[in-house]
Amino acid sequence: xxxxxxxxxxxxxxxxxxxxxxxxxxxxxxxxxxxxxxxxxxxxxxxxxxxxxxxxxxxxxxxxxxxxxxxxxxxxxxxxxxxxxxxxxxxxxxxxxxxxxxxxxxxxxx
Amino acid sequence: xxxxxxxxxxxxxxxxxxxxxxxxxxxxxxxxxxxxxxxxxxxxxxxxxxxxxxxxxxxxxxxxxxxxxxxxxxxxxxxxxxxxxxxxxxxxxxxxxxxxxxxxxxxxxxxxxxxxxxx
Numbered sequence: 001x002x003x004x005x006x007x008x009x010x011x012x013x014x015x016x017x018x019x020x021x022x023x024x025x026x027x028x029x030x031x032x033x034x035x036x037x038x039x040x041x042x043x044x045x046x047x048x049x050x051x052x053x054x055x056x057x058x059x060x061x062x063x064x065x066x067x068x069x070x071x072x073x074x075x076x077x078x079x080x081x082x083x084x085x086x087x088x089x090x091x092x093x094x095x096x097x098x099x100x101x102x103x104x105x106x107x108x109x110x
Numbered sequence: 111x112x113x114x115x116x117x118x119x120x121x122x123x124x125x126x127x128x129x130x131x132x133x134x135x136x137x138x139x140x141x142x143x144x145x146x147x148x149x150x151x152x153x154x155x156x157x158x159x160x161x162x163x164x165x166x167x168x169x170x171x172x173x174x175x176x177x178x179x180x181x182x183x184x185x186x187x188x189x190x191x192x193x194x195x196x197x198x199x200x201x202x203x204x205x206x207x208x209x210x211x212x213x214x215x216x217x218x219x220x221x222x223x224x225x226x227x228x229x
Contacts, residue, residue, distance in 0.1 A: 050212055
């Protein structure tokens with residue numbers, strides 16, 4: 001069971017806005033930057049968001065990140081079929097001295 | 111542009127030592143703040159960070175694997191090597207080499223190396 005908690009799945013229809021949550025503690029999300037990754041089937045993960053809300057250059061501005069306290073969220077607006085993938089949050093944990101990932105969220109575009 | 115590529119065996123027997131090599135290009139591992147590390151993903155499971163080595167030879171290991179893992183670098187060859195001793199079937203995973211310039215964030219990934227531990 002991951003220290004960072006994500007919902008196993010979310011779904012939406014094209015053009016809709018969806019959010020994926022990531023819950024942690026003070027020693028990880030609360031005190032460090034959160035990153036978000038997209039993993040398409042059979043591919044390596046791709047960094048989308050770093051430092052909580054900074055969109056990586058080259059990534060669509062339909063993706064955005066936010067953080068409040070010990071929780072973070074990834075929002076995807078204008079949902080498209082090509083957004084169907086697994087999404088992971090990640091953060092360093094000061095107490096564990098470990099780089100943590102969430103359990104992953106499978107996004108289905110209906 | 112930055113690229114990383116993993117190489118090594120695809121099948122390892124239990125109790126053996128797994129050695130994976132990451133060959134990188136497009137950056138220098140002697141540049142301030144740069145790190146190269148390893149992350150693995152068991153089949154149909156989540157990502158798991160294993161280790162990271164920095165430009166200044168500082169190394170960090172995941173607490174869960176630190177007793178069995180060693181990470182080293184050879185900047186003359188642009189390579190980073192991961193060694194995992196006494197492997198067992200739970201080490202079956204895709205192993206990714208990653209580039210990092212921000213703690214806890216990995217901005218470039220290799221395509222991954224599928225490793226199976228089985229007798």
